[in-house]
Amino acid sequence: MKILLIEDDADTSAYVRRGLREAGHVVEVAATADDGAFLASQGSHDVMIVDRMIPGGDGLTLVKTLRGGGTTTPVLFLTALDGVNDRVEGLEAGADDYLVKPFAFSELLARVNALGRRPPLSRPRGTVAVADLEMDVARRTVTRGGRRIDLTPQEFRLLEYMLGHAGQVVTRSMLLEKVWDFHFDPQTNIVDAHVSRLRAKIDRGFATELIRTVRGSGYIIDVAR
Amino acid sequence: MSPVRLFRTATVRLAVGFSVVFATGGLVLLIAFSWMVSTFVQHTAADALRTEMAVLQAEAARPNGDSLARQIREREQTPAVDAFLYRMEDVSGRLVEGDARLAGLRPGPGTVDLVEGGLHGAHGREHERETVKIRTLGERLPDGGLLIIGHNDRAAEEVREWMWKAALWGGVGVVLLALAGGAVAGWVFLQRLERLNAAAARIMDGRLDERMPQVGLGDEFDRLSVNLNAMLDRIQALMEGFRQVSSDVAHDLRTPLARLRQKLEQARQTATSTTDYEAAVDAAMAEMDQLLATFGAVLRISQIEAGDGRDHFGDVDLSAVLERLRQAYEPAAEDSGRALLGEIAPGLVVRGDGDLLVQAFANLVENALKHAPPGSKVTVGLRRGEDGAATAFVADDGPGVPEEERERVVRRFYRLDRSRSTPGAGLGLSLVAAVAGLHGLAWRLTDNHPGLRVELVFSVIGDAARG
Numbered sequence: 001m002k003i004l005l006i007e008d009d010a011d012t013s014a015y016v017r018r019g020l021r022e023a024g025h026v027v028e029v030a031a032t033a034d035d036g037a038f039l040a041s042q043g044s045h046d047v048m049i050v051d052r053m054i055p056g057g058d059g060l061t062l063v064k065t066l067r068g069g070g071t072t073t074p075v076l077f078l079t080a081l082d083g084v085n086d087r088v089e090g091l092e093a094g095a096d097d098y099l100v101k102p103f104a105f106s107e108l109l110a111r112v113n114a115l116g117r118r119p120p121l122s123r124p125r126g127t128v129a130v131a132d133l134e135m136d137v138a139r140r141t142v143t144r145g146g147r148r149i150d151l152t153p154q155e156f157r158l159l160e161y162m163l164g165h166a167g168q169v170v171t172r173s174m175l176l177e178k179v180w181d182f183h184f185d186p187q188t189n190i191v192d193a194h195v196s197r198l199r200a201k202i203d204r205g206f207a208t209e210l211i212r213t214v215r216g217s218g219y220i221i222d223v224a225r
Numbered sequence: 226m227s228p229v230r231l232f233r234t235a236t237v238r239l240a241v242g243f244s245v246v247f248a249t250g251g252l253v254l255l256i257a258f259s260w261m262v263s264t265f266v267q268h269t270a271a272d273a274l275r276t277e278m279a280v281l282q283a284e285a286a287r288p289n290g291d292s293l294a295r296q297i298r299e300r301e302q303t304p305a306v307d308a309f310l311y312r313m314e315d316v317s318g319r320l321v322e323g324d325a326r327l328a329g330l331r332p333g334p335g336t337v338d339l340v341e342g343g344l345h346g347a348h349g350r351e352h353e354r355e356t357v358k359i360r361t362l363g364e365r366l367p368d369g370g371l372l373i374i375g376h377n378d379r380a381a382e383e384v385r386e387w388m389w390k391a392a393l394w395g396g397v398g399v400v401l402l403a404l405a406g407g408a409v410a411g412w413v414f415l416q417r418l419e420r421l422n423a424a425a426a427r428i429m430d431g432r433l434d435e436r437m438p439q440v441g442l443g444d445e446f447d448r449l450s451v452n453l454n455a456m457l458d459r460i461q462a463l464m465e466g467f468r469q470v471s472s473d474v475a476h477d478l479r480t481p482l483a484r485l486r487q488k489l490e491q492a493r494q495t496a497t498s499t500t501d502y503e504a505a506v507d508a509a510m511a512e513m514d515q516l517l518a519t520f521g522a523v524l525r526i527s528q529i530e531a532g533d534g535r536d537h538f539g540d541v542d543l544s545a546v547l548e549r550l551r552q553a554y555e556p557a558a559e560d561s562g563r564a565l566l567g568e569i570a571p572g573l574v575v576r577g578d579g580d581l582l583v584q585a586f587a588n589l590v591e592n593a594l595k596h597a598p599p600g601s602k603v604t605v606g607l608r609r610g611e612d613g614a615a616t617a618f619v620a621d622d623g624p625g626v627p628e629e630e631r632e633r634v635v636r637r638f639y640r641l642d643r644s645r646s647t648p649g650a651g652l653g654l655s656l657v658a659a660v661a662g663l664h665g666l667a668w669r670l671t672d673n674h675p676g677l678r679v680e681l682v683f684s685v686i687g688d689a690a691r692g
Binding site: 100190 | 517518521536537549552553554556557559560580583584587591594595
């Protein structure tokens with residue numbers, strides 16, 4: 001993917017750029033709001049990573065301007081502020097996701113991947129499938145190998161999100177935000193308990209495990225390679 | 226208090242202003258009054274002259290009546306106080322009868338100044354020499370002569386004089402009274418304010434627990450004291466918060482930092498393989514994450530306590546929030562051998578920040594799950610109360626918190642001795658307290674017999690069950 005990184009802190013910038021390049025992405029870097037706006041208008045990026053505090057106007061204003069100009073490129077906000085309202089303000093300005101510094105690089109990578117290959121917003125209400133696991137989103141039914149699997153509403157939402165990002169790593173905090181709308185770090189590992197129940201329902205008794213744990217990051221639903 | 230300062234007070238300046246207004250008003254009133262009185266006196270005098278004139282002529286016109294000259298003579302010889310003066314002239318203007326001094330007057334009203342002194346006339350009254358104004362009335366007689374009747378105008382003069390004196394002294398009195406009243410009021414006012422100033426000075430000197438005294442000048446001023454004190458309470462609470470955060474950061478974060486350093490040092494000295502180093506780095510990162518989470522929590526609590534987030538208040542379906550929370554934690558609770566039950570009344574909507582409320586209740590649930598032993602029950606509940614209130618609670622049947630400790634567990638980084646071995650930084654209830662404060666909620670820790678029960682009382686703005 002082609003990623004635009006707008007970040008003024010040299011260390012963070014180098015760290016993120018190196019990590020993204022190692023993951024196979026093309027990265028352009030801008031250190032000021034003006035450079036960022038210029039680069040954003042030049043190339044077609046798949047994802048923009050914007051720091052909220054950058055010289056020459058803050059990231060919020062930059063994103064608002066870009067959105068006002070018709071740019072639809074997904075934006076991930078980076079910020080050192082852990083303010084109560086910062087997340088809401090960022091999303092209102094037009095950002096698609098939000099990550100508070102300091103962050104684990106695996107978290108950033110997972111979120112960038114999720115943004116870059118986001119399914120179209122008007123996804124047809126059909127079925128989603130990975131291998132022999134099928135989900136009928138409209139009827140809210142799940143089958144594997146033709147056998148009906150009963151899920152609780154939470155498990156259904158969890159599986160729905162994971163299937164929507166099949167082949168990508170989804171982190172625990174992504175799941176907390178998207179499935180439960182929790183925007184804080186619980187001390188209890190509530191995600192693992194849910195995933196293990198979901199796993200028990202869809203993988204137990206089948207030869208291939210579809211949900212895999214990615215150590216230090218999160219989970220991935222995929223056909224094992 | 227110096228006189229200059231006294232004069233500078235608003236009250237005294239007001240009093241001076243009022244005294245000017247009062248004095249002017251009083252003066253105008255007195256002038257108008259004296260003018261009216263002297264006019265009345267003049268009219269009375271003129272009437273008396275006309276009446277006397279009519280009486281004399283009527284007598285003279287009577288068939289057997291006394292002639293004018295005779296009447297005048299008789300009257301001049303009868304002693305009387307404030308008698309009339311008369312002069313009768315013939316056609317050529319020569320004196321026929323009466324007082325020679327009333328010369329040179331014409332018909333109609335007029336005045337003449339006489340010098341009186343010593344023994345005068347038939348009255349035998351002694352006067353100092355003085356000029357006396359005589360008011361006169363002249364009338365043509367049928368034979369072409371002239372009859373002049375005069376009367377001393379002293380009474381009217383005296384009335385006018387008294388009125389002016391009254392106006393003068395009255396004005397002076399009004400001014401003096403207004404000034405004195407203003408001075409007294411200002412002095413009293415300043416004395417009372419001085420008590421506030423003294424209290425303010427003491428507070429500025431660092432005695433932050435001092436409060437403004439009641440001034441005793443009526444409701445408005447006492448309300449000022451009450452408001453100032455409320456402001457001071459708030460400032461003190463915020464300062465206390467800041468002070469506590471700095472000391473918390475200094476003392477309580479030093480321990481994990483030291484532990485981190487120790488781990489790294491140990492790895493540097495003893496690790497021999499990549500695996501050893503990786504293990505040490507992983508351990509250090511885990512420690513670091515915990516530290517960062519603690520920092521984040523402290524910051525967040527401070528922000529909430531400072532009032533951030535009120536702008537984002539909206540309608541929150543508390544029933545749905547609590548049910549979502551219970552379901553989210555249920556599997557994890559089950560895995561740890563505890564039951565997470567719900568007694569949640571449906572459809573209750575409150576006003577607040579949904580994210581913060583979720584986090585606060587999550588902290589309560591996590592606390593309960595952490596401190597209650599395996600096998601215990603944790604209940605998340607929401608009950609309709611009276612008058613549109615609803616009580617949300619998280620209760621466990623674990624060891625609970627001793628009554629004397631309940632106030633302290635709310636403090637940042639405070640932990641009961643027996644929970645030192647469980648993970649956590651002692652910030653959970655501080656955040657709950659901050660969120661409750663932001664939402665203006667009453668909340669309390671009570672005994673669940675056994676266990677701890679934390680209750681928060683909301684006021685409901687929407688109730689699906691009652692419409």
